[in-house]
Amino acid sequence: MALNCDFRVLADDARFSMAEVTLGLVPDLGGTKRLTELVGASRALEICVTGRRISADEADRIGLATAVVPGADLQGAVADLAAAVLAADAGAVSEIKALLAGAPQRSYAEQDRAEREAQTRRLRDLMGTE
Structure with missing residues (x-):
């Protein structure tokens, strides 16, 4: 990977x-x-x-x-x-990298939203739901 x-x-x-x-x-x-x-x-x-x-x-x-x-x-x-x-979860690593790469262009509120959206995707993926 x-x-x-x-x-x-x-x-x-x-x-x-x-x-x-x-x-x-x-x-x-x-x-x-x-x-x-x-x-x-x-x-x-x-x-x-x-x-x-x-x-x-x-x-x-x-x-x-x-x-x-x-x-x-x-x-x-x-x-x-x-x-x-x-050893880290590849999906989590991918989301973290995207969050960090976009952080300089986002406001705190925008970053908070991006984090919530990423966390929701991770939880859905881990639970196997859409």
Whole structure:
């Protein structure tokens, strides 16, 4: 089952950069949009125009990483996270992802309604009713 989740587990010695500027280029492949969504416009601008390398600890602190683990534990941490995600109910995961993806565009009232509607769909699915 493909869930297309965006978890980022980094080894404690990992580094991240958007160094295209050092070559006179701009980040591409959607990197600027995703970076802005994760860390905000001001921090994304600073990261992109300086091309500086960000440590795993900073990446964790500013939201670029989901978790940071010792390098020797990376494979196990990724396996544990993957197992936990795959153990979750696929229908619930799908609804959660849709709720979170739409949350920035919705008001609190709209999000509350979307959550109620999603919960109703889940309960119907779990009970096997239409």
